[in-house]
Amino acid sequence: MAKTQARRTVVLGMLGTMLDGGQGPRRWERWRPTVALCQQDDLLVDRLELLYSPNAAVLAATVTEDIHQVSADTQVRGVEVDIQDPWDLEEVYGALLDYARSYPFQPEQEDYLVHITTGTHIVQICMFLLVESRHIPARLVQTAPPSGRDRGPGKYSIIDLDLSKHDRLATRFQQEQREGLSFLKAGIDTRNAAFNQLIARIEQVAIRSRAPLLITGPTGAGKSQLARRIYALKKARRQVNGPFVDLNCATLRGDAAMSALFGHVKGAFTGALSDRPGLLRQANGGVLFLDEIGELGADEQAMLLRAVEDKRFLPVGSDKEVESDFQLIAGTNRDLQAEVARGAFREDLLARINLWTFQLPALRERPEDIPPNLLYELDQASQALDTRVTMNREAQEHFLRFATSPAARWSGNFRDLNAAVLRMATLAPGGRITRENVDEEQERLRAQWRQGPPPGPGATEDPVQEVLGAAIAAELDRFDRVQLADVLTVCRHSRSLSEAGRHLFARSRERKQSPNDADRLRKYLARFGLAWGDVSRGGSPEAP
Template sequence: MAKSRARKTVVLGMLGTTLDNGQGPQRWARWRPTVALCQQEDLLVHRLELLHPPNATSLAATLAGDIRQVSPETEVRGRPLRIQNPWDLEETYGALLDYVRGYAFNPEAEDYLVHITTGTHIAQICMFLLVESRLIPGKLVQVSPDPRDRAGAGTHTLIDLDLSQYDTLAARFRQEQREGLAFLKSGIDTRNAAFNRLIERIEQVAVQSRAPLLITGPTGAGKSQLARRIYALKKSRRGVAGPFVDLNCATLRGDGAMSALFGHVKGAFTGALSDRPGLLRQANGGVLFLDEIGELGADEQAMLLRALEDKRFLPVGADREVESDFQLIAGTNRDLQVEVERGRFREDLLARINLWTFRLPALRERPEDIPPNLLFELDQSSEAVGTRVTMNKEAQERFLDFATSTEARWAGNFRDLNAAVLRMATLAAGGRITRDVVDEELERLREQWRPSGAKAAVVAGDLVAEVLGENLASELDRFDRVQLADVLSVCRASRSLSDAGRLLFAQSRAQKKSVNDADRLKKYLARFGLTWADASGRGA
């Protein structure tokens, strides 16, 4: 039976024109990394492919002769490699890539090492990339001198870039990502698949990017809390060093808006007794969260756009611009594209802040997340009232049956849920919420969400105009407009097309042998050129 041949070790390396240099007997008194590589007791180099500049042929020959003295088993092949500028990344990588593509690798019989102790930093980077991309089917090797014996062989280290072997590193990366996701969700074990995917993408973008983020969604969906947690996550990962500065733009009024945002100088207007830096300057190096950004006036929008693009702006009354480098997180419950069409929001500003847009769903769109959020709110309420608050099983089931039903509007989203749990916690005798306390709270919520006749008419009119636009809405007969308004309000409060259909056709469906409420509703909406996405306000 034929005996298999032992595998050979082949090293590809650059001649170190400085580190490997040396002439005369004194050269043996200094450590030369390429010679040292061939002196390692537990690493036999069978062949060394020595890449060198064409003008260093003499040095390469000397080095090859010295290697033959210390390691007669090593075959040294000098390979001239023409690189005009060894500090030019593109040229260096191109020359090495051409060499590698023309090399006859034989992984079945040979093991390959790439020596990265010598060569310019650019050459070392290129060698790293060629191994990492598996264009060179091998590992990296690096040698180091022994500080106690500068003329000795020193030591060597093998570096395998096949990261799939590093289970511990991969596990640590996954754990860090899981911790980031849990942090953004306040530790709540959310179950809604779409929401969890949204948070995964937000975590990825928050860590990697300093571009503006736009968080949309209904009032109370958690935009402010999420913005704070994005900032905290970025700071923990050293993605930002400055402060978190936040402002609800709906609170800005009149001349004070410009001053609050951009600051002013002393004497800029009556009452300006001293300089004021403004929120944009306070956020320098950090994160500025502008909630309800759609409430900004035209002048403030123009100034903000300039500040985002140039990182410079002019405080009120100043004749010299100031600088501030911050990341903007903007929040809104409006459709800013509609606001642009109505002339209320600058199109160029929307284009600037619309790079990363994330829509937080309403609470009613995430019924499976209400149970874990209930437990979270119970913990929060326990801290607020100063005692541990729990719900017995019957009370919890009673509350969740209502909370996850189509009857529950959750108009204020998490603000409504927080207030409801806090009220129950406050009324819980001995810190235990009973069914009676729950029933009282459910009646309060039903009454709270029941609009008065006048309020319902105003809301209905606004809703039709919002969905169809002012022009199309004005063309409807009053009867059609009132009916459509009611349908839209049901759609906004329902989780799905089927749920909305069941509510709208609850009486007539009982008289039919075969019903398809979703199809009936779809056809009704189509009469007005609407889809379920339009009617529910949730996008595609």
């Protein structure tokens, strides 16, 4: 049976013109890292790739000779690297990268170590980066001089940058990521898998990129809160040092929009009694959050595009450009692609801000996340009212049955949930929310959602989507959807549950001795989580 050939150990290292220097016999009295590395009893260096700059050829020859004396089995190959200024990061990295790309690595037959004790700090940093990026398939080796009066070769240590092999380091990085995800979710233990995956991607992008972020989603889905938490996460990681500046663009009108965003100089228009820096300059070094960015006018969009791309813009009335380096987070509940198609939003601006686009789901699309969000809102209500707010078990279960049913439209998303909990907490005796508080709030929410805004011009009324919401309606089979739509239409034109039942079951009731049409209709509606109050036009709730 053939004997397996041992893998060779190859060291790549830059000659240290100071640490490795020395001439004459007294040089052996000095600790020289490159020579000492080849003197280690438990580390056999089969080949040393000794890199040196053009002006260090003589020293390289001396070190090569000395290594041959202390380690005859070590092959030393001198490699001249064209580095004129070893403190120039761009020059050093470029030269070492070229060397790494041209080197015939054979990781199947050889183990590689990169010596990072010698060379300038710039050289050491570049060596580290090339190993970390796997341009050089190696581990790092670091040497240290002997202690005290010992005149030996000193010590060495090998560092593997594969963090998966370092349990404590890997655990710390995983913990840091978990903390970042929890921070972006305000500590709420959300259970919706798609939402958790979305937040994980946002965390990944937020700590690695300063490119614009576009957060879309319905009103009340949490866009502004998420933007604030992205900023706070970046601030905690020392990635920004400026402020968080936010603006709802829907509040801007006319000339005030340009002035608010880009500032103005004194005398730019009537009433401009002094200079105004504008929000873009205030956000310098930090994050600018523009909510409802689709509301900006054409002029503001053009100016914003220039500011995002060049970090420069003109304040109103000024002929001198100013600079501001900020990260933009934009929010919208509009379909900006559709806005581009109808000429209301600039295509080039959209192309610039949607490199990273994240769609926040509506609350009703995340029913499994309502329980943890309820606990969060109870804590928020406790802070707002300066008293401990609780909810007994019966009340909590009753509220969650309603809140997670198709009958709960949550058209205002988290704003509706926040307001509902705050109202119940305010009216609860001693801060303890009861079943009666929940019943009262449910009726208030049902009435609020029934009185919601009518369909827009040209819209086709869809009773199923209106009652259940688009997401849940889309999950229904076509058969069930058509049937439910007809039932809802009859209910809306009936004065009571019983009257609707008589219309719907007019034929089958003729064959029954004791028909109970109201109970039959009630059970049908319950299949979809609906009650009479959800589907009527305000008629008598249960009148026969």
